[in-house]
Amino acid sequence: MPKIHKSRILFEDEHLLAVDKLSRELVVRGKGEMQKLPLLDFLRQIYGPDLKALHRLDYETSGVILFAKTKECYDQAIEHGKFFDDQSGIKKTYVAIVGGRMTVKNGLITKPLPARTDKELLESVTKYSVLEVYANASLVEAEITSGRHHQIRKHFASIKHALILDDEYGDFKQNRRMSQSLGFKHFFLHARSINFKHFITGKPMHIEAPLPKNFILVLNKLRKRA
Numbered sequence: 001m002p003k004i005h006k007s008r009i010l011f012e013d014e015h016l017l018a019v020d021k022l023s024r025e026l027v028v029r030g031k032g033e034m035q036k037l038p039l040l041d042f043l044r045q046i047y048g049p050d051l052k053a054l055h056r057l058d059y060e061t062s063g064v065i066l067f068a069k070t071k072e073c074y075d076q077a078i079e080h081g082k083f084f085d086d087q088s089g090i091k092k093t094y095v096a097i098v099g100g101r102m103t104v105k106n107g108l109i110t111k112p113l114p115a116r117t118d119k120e121l122l123e124s125v126t127k128y129s130v131l132e133v134y135a136n137a138s139l140v141e142a143e144i145t146s147g148r149h150h151q152i153r154k155h156f157a158s159i160k161h162a163l164i165l166d167d168e169y170g171d172f173k174q175n176r177r178m179s180q181s182l183g184f185k186h187f188f189l190h191a192r193s194i195n196f197k198h199f200i201t202g203k204p205m206h207i208e209a210p211l212p213k214n215f216i217l218v219l220n221k222l223r224k225r226a
Contacts, residue, residue: 004043010064010208014069015070015072015073016069016073017043017047017069018067021039021057021063023062027039028041028056052067053065060187063192064194073200091144093142093195094143094152097139098156101133105129105130108125108126110123111124124144139219156169164178164187190211193208194206
């Protein structure tokens with residue numbers, strides 16, 4: 001029977017499972033070739049075929065990911081709109097390394113973004129604060145209550161501070177220089193915590209995932225050069 005390291009289990013009860021997703025780990029199967037089994041498929045070998053992912057994180061994004069262990073939990077979270085409803089009260093907090101020295105220490109990014117299922121533009125808000133500033137990058141904390149596709153990546157790119165090493169929304173030439181300097185090829189975005197009411201019990205929940213070692217390593221490199 002396969003096992004997952006106990007340090008990656010952030011919360012578990014009868015209905016709900018929270019796991020610390022690794023960077024460069026798929027949550028569910030995609031269209032392309034897979035180098036290793038997606039997280040959902042791996043966990044189903046442990047928890048059974050009824051386990052379902054309640055949301056997604058990008059391949060390169062690490063941090064808190066929630067799974068429903070029971071149909072009741074899944075229905076309450078998804079079918080009854082308690083997870084993706086913008087008015088649900090769910091708050092997700094991320095940390096990211098963005099390009100450039102951010103001079104505005106706190107702010108709101110309110111650029112409307114497309115819905116996940118169509119091209120309709122919807123209200124989208126990212127609240128951010130700057131935690132540290134380096135020579136040519138900044139560490140930011142971002143809070144979102146909506147969950148548009150690539151919301152944080154798109155929003156920071158819209159204010160000219162795209163995530164470092166994010167070739168989809170950032171500057172390719174700058175990213176190549178940064179990659180050679182830091183020794184990494186992927187962006188750094190971490191889903192640090194999620195606050196919500198338990199979908200079955202209604203209990204207030206706060207689940208948090210520690211920063212990955214590589215994230216800390218890059219931060220230390222940037223601090224030495226600041």
